Amino acid sequence: MFGVVVFPGSNCDHDCYHVLKHVLGVPAYFIWHKEENIDPAFKVIVLPGGFSYGDYLRTGAIARFSPVMKAVKRFAENGGLVIGICNGFQILLEARLLPGAMLRNKGLRFICRDVHIRVENNRTPFTKECKDGQVLRIPIAHGDGNYFATPELLRELNDNGQIVFRYCTQDGQITDSANPNGSLENIAGIINKEGNILGMMPHPERASEEILGNTDGLYIFKSMLKTVVGEASNTFELKQVGGVSNI
């Protein structure tokens, strides 16, 4: 089952929950950020977008110290899948669960619009339903999405196939003008070396329903689903577990 962490200031938690529960029909639960343990029944943890702790100091800097983050770290160390979307990505960076850091958008503006991203690695638990090089149209909504890494780290990310998405044109060209925020090498999403923690700035949960005119985001959710269902057929057994609420 899927867990969606709720920090004070998260505002995409319900969207993620809705896609999982009502669009894909899988068991999903909210996990309050004060939780110190994550039930082993969870297979995927979503750190949703929003403005945790008002983005005070730096985006994601304070959420990183929420009690649940220690549990998320343990969960990831045991091989659980963790996806951080937008603010969730920023939190993963601050928690050093993913390498690098976010800077203010190059144009200083908060950008909220559809962008195109190219799948650079479809051999991950989060992109296995995509074709290699597939272009997805997914909205972004952030002020700090300008990914920064040292040259050494950048080389490492490239060598290890850790760059999962890059901003591109509609037909998949990686150009400066397709880069909305100044992110290094048009990076829109990266994965850890072990391949079970993904961070991405675009919001797949905002592009997962026909009625919204775009279902490209479903590729991400369906990939995760395929990964965990493939691993254990009884994964989605519904059960009420302590410390989580079913809304």
Place this chain on the structure above:
Amino acid sequence: MKARVYITLKKGVLDPQGRAVQSGLENLGFKGIKSLRVGKLIEIELEGLSLEEAQSSLKDMCESLLANTVIEDYHFEIEAGDTVSGERTVVTEKCIIEQGRVIA
């Protein structure tokens, strides 16, 4: 005891905010600005700590939360005041730590 923590973007890290402020000043007609970078100043009042304790505590604060050392450098000053026989004697201990190393 008062501490001032300065946080700045590392050299070589693009500072879009600094660039915008610089061009704002230039648009106002200010000349001769070679470069401009924006940072943060955090003022902290401390009590019940020795100077050494304060110093080591501030370093931990910077490393764990106040600065993101992937992109930011920090340094801090501690100002310790003391009042003896009505006269105010101020002991100022300044230290500059970069990358966890005392350099001054």
